[in-house]
Amino acid sequence: MKLELDHVSAGYGDIGVLRDVSVSAESGSVLGIAGRNGMGKSTLIRTMAGLITPSAGTVILDGVDVTREPSHARARRGLTTIVQGRGIFANLSVREHLTMGRVAGQRGKRDRLAEVLSYFPRLEERLRQRAGTLSGGEQQMLAIGTGLMTDPNVMLLDEPSDGIMPTLVEQIGVQLREINRRESMTIVVVEQNLPMIFAMADRCVVLENGTVVLEGDAEQLAAEGSVHKHLALAE
Amino acid sequence: MLNSLLSIAVDLTLITLVLALAAFGLAIVYGLVGVINMGHGALLTLGAYLTWQATAWQIPFPLAVLFAACGVCVIGLIFEHLVIRHFYERPFDTLLLTWAFFMIVTEVIKIVFGTDLRTVSNPLPGAIDLGGVRVPVYRATVALIAVGVIGATAWLFYRTSLGIRIRGLIQNREVAGLLGLNISLTYKIVFGIGAFMAGLAGGLISPMLSIDPYIGNVYLVRSFFVVLVGGMGQLLSGTLIGSFFTGGSETLFALFSSQAVAQTAVFALAILILRFRPNGILKNK
Numbered sequence: 001m002k003l004e005l006d007h008v009s010a011g012y013g014d015i016g017v018l019r020d021v022s023v024s025a026e027s028g029s030v031l032g033i034a035g036r037n038g039m040g041k042s043t044l045i046r047t048m049a050g051l052i053t054p055s056a057g058t059v060i061l062d063g064v065d066v067t068r069e070p071s072h073a074r075a076r077r078g079l080t081t082i083v084q085g086r087g088i089f090a091n092l093s094v095r096e097h098l099t100m101g102r103v104a105g106q107r108g109k110r111d112r113l114a115e116v117l118s119y120f121p122r123l124e125e126r127l128r129q130r131a132g133t134l135s136g137g138e139q140q141m142l143a144i145g146t147g148l149m150t151d152p153n154v155m156l157l158d159e160p161s162d163g164i165m166p167t168l169v170e171q172i173g174v175q176l177r178e179i180n181r182r183e184s185m186t187i188v189v190v191e192q193n194l195p196m197i198f199a200m201a202d203r204c205v206v207l208e209n210g211t212v213v214l215e216g217d218a219e220q221l222a223a224e225g226s227v228h229k230h231l232a233l234a235e
Numbered sequence: 236m237l238n239s240l241l242s243i244a245v246d247l248t249l250i251t252l253v254l255a256l257a258a259f260g261l262a263i264v265y266g267l268v269g270v271i272n273m274g275h276g277a278l279l280t281l282g283a284y285l286t287w288q289a290t291a292w293q294i295p296f297p298l299a300v301l302f303a304a305c306g307v308c309v310i311g312l313i314f315e316h317l318v319i320r321h322f323y324e325r326p327f328d329t330l331l332l333t334w335a336f337f338m339i340v341t342e343v344i345k346i347v348f349g350t351d352l353r354t355v356s357n358p359l360p361g362a363i364d365l366g367g368v369r370v371p372v373y374r375a376t377v378a379l380i381a382v383g384v385i386g387a388t389a390w391l392f393y394r395t396s397l398g399i400r401i402r403g404l405i406q407n408r409e410v411a412g413l414l415g416l417n418i419s420l421t422y423k424i425v426f427g428i429g430a431f432m433a434g435l436a437g438g439l440i441s442p443m444l445s446i447d448p449y450i451g452n453v454y455l456v457r458s459f460f461v462v463l464v465g466g467m468g469q470l471l472s473g474t475l476i477g478s479f480f481t482g483g484s485e486t487l488f489a490l491f492s493s494q495a496v497a498q499t500a501v502f503a504l505a506i507l508i509l510r511f512r513p514n515g516i517l518k519n520k
Contacts (some may be wrong), residue, residue: 042464049413051409051413071409071412071413072412072413072414072415072416072417072418075412075413075414075415076415080413080414081413083409083410083413087407087409087410087413088407088409088410089402089403089406089407089410090400090403090406091406092399092403092406096399096402096403097403099396100399100400100401100403100411100414101414103396103399103400103404103415104411104415104416105415106415129297130264134480146414147414150414150415
């Protein structure tokens with residue numbers, strides 16, 4: 001499933017953050033979005049997810065204009081979003097949390113619990129534990145697992161490495177790439193952790209002051225060091 | 236002596252459970268979706284009047300109560316759809332709006348039914364002997380229904396997928412929406428269940444009291460104390476403990492003083508509890 005933003009401008013009230021942004025995540029690919037703090041990365045993800053309605057431009061999901069659709073309607077079309085800070089339901093058990101992913105949207109979804117637990121075996125040991133008592137890394141796994149339970153075609157991730165031990169960051173990156181390969185899942189990941197982006201992404205975009213300033217093949221950009229250079233120059 | 240203690244225990248149990256039934260609708264709406272529903276008393280009153288009206292049409296009492304609960308649920312849903320849904324996350328606005336709803340409903344009741352006292356005849360008159368204590372059959376039946384209704388609703392919230400959706404929504408609205416949950420529909424379902432409970436309570440309480448347009452007020456303040464003292468969101472245990480505290484202690488105080496002094500003492504005690512446990516007896520933070 002392809003996700004496109006076409007000449008999108010968006011922000012919060014009168015404060016414009018994104019300016020005329022056009023990006024596209026091809027079906028089954030991983031798009032990495034890099035940039036320094038405050039450059040519009042999270043706003044971009046929230047606009048894709050339907051949490052922010054653009055002031056101009058269109059958001060197209062699988063060929064359908066979803067610009068005015070709220071987040072729950074986009075989720076029902078197969079878009080799932082893992083927000084920054086691992087937005088979880090702290091008082092639900094891990095099992096209930098995962099079930100929430102299956103039952104929140106449309107009825108009659110297939111139960112993907114076994115598959116999700118195969119991606120994140122740690123969760124199986126903690127099914128009866130309250131989500132709020134898990135470690136940061138486990139909460140991130142739970143958030144991704146719950147997103148997978150919605151049986152999505154596109155997954156958006158906002159800073160999945162935020163506040164997590166480096167070893168777990170690597171594990172989560174490997175699993176996300178595995179999910180992308182095994183399920184042909186389109187993934188858009190916003191990250192400041194460049195090694196994680198380069199390990200996962202097919203294409204990479206750099207945002208600066210709400211506009212796209214660099215875009216290209218992730219492997220090539222990594223080899224050239226152009227993202228590093230750009231971010232260093234921007235500082 | 237033993238007989239007196241048994242009598243007090245039976246009284247406490249009945250009062251606690253009847254109050255729990257009356258407060259449960261408020262506990263759902265206030266505790267789960269955060270709407271300070273000042274209209275709860277009006278919904279209860281409406282339940283009593285609709286039951287009276289249905290029995291006046293010769294509808295059997297159990298069906299009359301069901302009719303009242305469904306009628307109140309529909310009115311609650313209309314109010315939610317036209318007004319409340321635009322003000323979720325704005326508790327003070329909903330407080331004022333539900334207060335206005337209370338006043339409008341009360342005035343409409345006065346116009347439609349008048350201000351004369353109405354009575355619904357007791358469908359289960361008589362009393363049973365419980366170890367020497369006379370227990371009114373109807374009151375005991377309502378207490379049992381309260382246990383059943385509260386238990387069934389708690390099961391709905393804690394053991395079903397609807398319950399998971401609602402509890403997830405309460406904890407993280409944004410993420411619930413991102414998973415595909417239709418938030419406005421879920422709020423509507425919760426509000427509807429709360430209104431149904433208020434109508435059911437009004438209907439079941441109607442044979443115990445004379446019905447007037449302000450009958451719900453008797454339970455409104457107590458219901459708020461039940462929810463606050465028990466702890467917001469503590470649906471089952473909070474409602475029962477809050478009801479036991481509010482209704483039970485009032486009964487105990489009334490043994491040694493007048494009803495007015497007993498009520499004042501209970502409210503003062505409730506304020507004291509909330510001073511030291513602002514989130515209720517069952518909630519630590």
